[in-house]
Every structure is written in C-alpha cells, then in structure tokens.
Amino acid sequence: MKIVEENLRGKKGEIKLIPESLDDLWHLKYIIEPKDVVYSWTKRVRESNDKLRSDKEKVTVRLGVEVEKVEFHRFANRLRITGKIVEGVEDSGYHTLNITVGKELSVIKEWKDEQLKRLKIATQKRPEVVIVTIEEGEAVVGIVREWGVEEVFDVRRSYGKESGERMEFFHEVMRQLESLEFNYLVVAGPGFTKEDFAKFLKEKKPEWKVLTSDASTIGVRGFVEVVKRGILDRIGREVRLKEEAEYVERLLEGIAKGERATYGLEDVKRAYEYGAIDVLLVADEFLREERERWDIDGFLREVESMGGKIVIVSSEFEPGRILMSLGGIGALLRFSI
Numbered sequence: 001m002k003i004v005e006e007n008l009r010g011k012k013g014e015i016k017l018i019p020e021s022l023d024d025l026w027h028l029k030y031i032i033e034p035k036d037v038v039y040s041w042t043k044r045v046r047e048s049n050d051k052l053r054s055d056k057e058k059v060t061v062r063l064g065v066e067v068e069k070v071e072f073h074r075f076a077n078r079l080r081i082t083g084k085i086v087e088g089v090e091d092s093g094y095h096t097l098n099i100t101v102g103k104e105l106s107v108i109k110e111w112k113d114e115q116l117k118r119l120k121i122a123t124q125k126r127p128e129v130v131i132v133t134i135e136e137g138e139a140v141v142g143i144v145r146e147w148g149v150e151e152v153f154d155v156r157r158s159y160g161k162e163s164g165e166r167m168e169f170f171h172e173v174m175r176q177l178e179s180l181e182f183n184y185l186v187v188a189g190p191g192f193t194k195e196d197f198a199k200f201l202k203e204k205k206p207e208w209k210v211l212t213s214d215a216s217t218i219g220v221r222g223f224v225e226v227v228k229r230g231i232l233d234r235i236g237r238e239v240r241l242k243e244e245a246e247y248v249e250r251l252l253e254g255i256a257k258g259e260r261a262t263y264g265l266e267d268v269k270r271a272y273e274y275g276a277i278d279v280l281l282v283a284d285e286f287l288r289e290e291r292e293r294w295d296i297d298g299f300l301r302e303v304e305s306m307g308g309k310i311v312i313v314s315s316e317f318e319p320g321r322i323l324m325s326l327g328g329i330g331a332l333l334r335f336s337i
Contacts, residue, residue: 001122037111062298063088133222149223263330285315286328
C-alpha cells in the first residue's frame with residue numbers, strides 16, 4: 001500500500017492512498033466502513049447538452065460517496081464501494097466506486113488504532129529491488145523507491161573485443177552492487193549483454209536473486225520500461241507465493257505430528273472458540289464460495305480481534321490447491337487442543 005498523503009486531526013481525518021496488490025484491496029475491505037466518505041475518480045453517465053443528440057456519454061469525475069456497502073471481488077480484482085453521492089456531480093443518488101490495483105482513493109473517517117496499524121503493515125510489504133540497466137561498456141543502476149526509481153551510480157568502461165576487458169567491466173559493476181542492500185536484482189537492457197551479465201552474477205553470486213527483463217535502452221528510460229513491463233508485480237507474486245508455501249508446509253507438518261495445527265471448517269471453528277488460532281489460512285476459492293453461505297468475513301475479523309493473523313492463499317498455485325484438498329481452511333495454533 002502506498003500512502004500518498006495523510007491529514008489526521010487526532011484520529012479523525014483523511015488518508016490518500018494507492019493499493020498496490022490484491023492483498024491491499026483485501027485490507028481496505030476491513031478498513032472502510034459504513035458512514036466513511038471515500039473519494040476516487042470514476043466514470044459517470046451524463047446526457048449530452050446537444051439537443052440534436054439523444055445519446056449519453058461517460059465522463060470521468062472525482063466523486064465522493066458516503067459508504068453503505070463494501071465488497072471485495074477477489075476474482076474480478078477490484079473493491080466495490082457503494083454509497084450516496086456527497087460531492088462531485090450535480091445530481092444526487094447512489095454510485096459504486098470500483099477500486100483496482102494502482103487506483104488512488106481518499107478515505108475520510110474516524111480512524112481506529114487497528115486500522116492505522118493495518119495500513120502501516122500494508123506499506124511495509126515491498127521488497128528492496130535494484131535495477132541494473134546494462135549494455136556493452138555502460139551500466140546504470142537504480143533502487144526502486146515508493147515514488148519511482150532512484151539512480152544511484154553508473155559504470156562506464158571502453159573496451160575492445162577481448163573477453164578479459166569485458167569481464168573486468170562485469171566485475172566492476174558487481175563490486176559496486178555489493179555496496180547496496182537488496183532482496184531482488186533485475187538486470188535489463190538491449191541486446192544480449194543483460195543475459196551474459198545475469199549469467200555472470202549467478203555464477204559469482206549464487207545467493208543473489210537475479211531476474212532479467214527486456215529494455216530498449218539504459219538509464220531512466222530503461223527503468224521506466226522495466227517497471228511498465230510488470231517486473232515488480234512478478235516479484236510481489238513470488239514473495240507472496242513463497243510465504244504461502246511456507247505456511248502451508250508448516251500446516252502439513254503440524255497435522256502430521258498432531259501438534260498445533262488443524263484443518264476443516266468445523267475444527268477451525270472449535271480452535272477459534274478456544275482462542276487457539278495463531279495463523280488462519282484460507283484459500284481464496286473457499287472464501288468466495290463460503291461468502292454465499294454465511295458471514296465468513298465476520299469470522300475472519302473475530303479471529304483478527306483475538307490476535308490471529310489471516311493469510312489468504314491463492315488457489316491458482318500448489319499451496320492453495322493443497323489447502324483446498326484439506327477443506328479450504330486450516331490454522332496454525334498457539335497450543336494443541
């Protein structure tokens with residue numbers, strides 16, 4: 001989650017933010033409540049002023065609604081916020097704001113401590129990413145920040161066709177990279193140099209997580225290309241999948257040992273009644289199905305209110321499919337029951 005602007009008077013006020021993942025949209029479902037006021041850009045049907053035309057047109061307006069209903073549509077990749085229009089157009093009535101990843105919104109409300117804490121947690125998810133844009137004899141390196149990519153250094157070296165000089169160039173870039181802290185390194189650029197440099201790094205620094213991406217140029221324009229190609233979304237998915245896999249593995253180990261783990265809705269509910277849930281794992285497909293039967297979102301809120309962590313596991317990948325085979329829901333427990 002990216003916090004663009006914060007204007008709190010005590011605990012009441014406005015926070016302008018941009019959700020950066022589906023997890024962020026899910027967080028917002030539990031932050032935004034009835035009676036809050038939410039502003040965002042949206043499409044609104046307006047009749048043409050031309051009397052000779054009978055058609056209607058859609059215009060983009062910044063609309064404010066007083067919230068009545070919030071729905072998280074996991075498989076539509078959006079959050080739907082419905083409420084009475086309070087500002088933005090001349091006509092009154094109701095409107096639904098469709099909030100997607102990357103779309104800015106402002107939330108005005110009485111902020112609760114747990115809601116501010118949830119926002120803080122959501123802003124700390126982005127891994128440190130460094131981008132190297134490279135071609136023969138020149139490399140420009142930047143660190144991904146919340147506001148963009150900050151160029152930190154460049155390396156230039158003229159050399160001929162001798163491979164030894166090329167390797168010296170690669171070594172120099174690597175030495176400067178060693179001064180930076182990062183979780184992921186993206187190597188991008190035109191031609192085959194990026195592939196050769198990435199292979200070089202994987203041999204010299206096997207502990208580094210190195211990915212490659214196409215870019216037609218190096219430097220700032222190259223950084224922009226890499227970001228637009230969605231490499232950061234790819235990294236975010238990999239981080240998320242790794243976390244999900246680790247939790248599901250812990251669940252399976254606990255089940256096998258008969259210690260501090262349970263699965264299936266009835267047994268998970270029983271663990272909740274004992275106050276034993278430490279981490280609740282829910283498959284997104286199971287969550288979607290159960291919403292049609294009962295207030296599972298209310299159950300998740302109750303688990304959180306008792307200090308449990310909620311992890312939504314994607315059914316598209318193996319950890320989620322394993323969880324679905326266990327009934328779609330499981331829990332890591334504070335103590336065995």
